[in-house]
Amino acid sequence: MSAAVRLQLEDFSLDAEVAALREHSKRIGGIATFLGCARDFSEGRDVHEIAFEAHHGMALAELLRLRDEAIARFDLIDARIVHRLGTVRAGDNIVLIVAGAEHRAPAFAACRWLIDELKARTPIWKKEITPQGESWVTPHP
């Protein structure tokens, strides 16, 4: 089974990550997912690709901390976080969060908390590649 927290160049499978979470425990009654995708339009421009780069060591450590914090804070049974690096095309997957709990409410809450915290705390940067040129993305709330 792949690691529960990963930074990787290649695409991931939502089905495989949910299945991996379900293998962890049959006590899980609710699974919430967040799938972040590359949009083909941003700030009034067409976007062809998005390039991601990270401080790999710090980013992975932060994602591991986030998973641990979410499990404790929301009483999750398990959680998985996968974020891609390198260049993705419009329409491709970027990030996946899967949160499993006994009931739906903590799973939903954890999923929302995890993506918000990931954006604020994880040293990853993205650059949009458009027909007009390339530009680094300013964080959105």
Place this chain on the structure above:
Amino acid sequence: MINVLFFGPVAERAGTRQIALDFREGLRWQDVRDTLRVRHPEAFEIVAIVAVNGQRVGEQDAAPLADGAEIVFMSAFSGG
């Protein structure tokens, strides 16, 4: 040596991803910033987060650096 790393937009503005500086006793991360800010003012305009040896630091953290320390000057994150 002190190993300084830049990523993303900071690296692009600095025109480099890595700088090695000579170590001296008593050197603090703020001293490194002040030195490099003169060389790369555009890059340091967008530096919002600093980490020493993988740990985020603030202005109040003034411990001397050890030889071999890694300092990362980073802009606000934009992953996800």
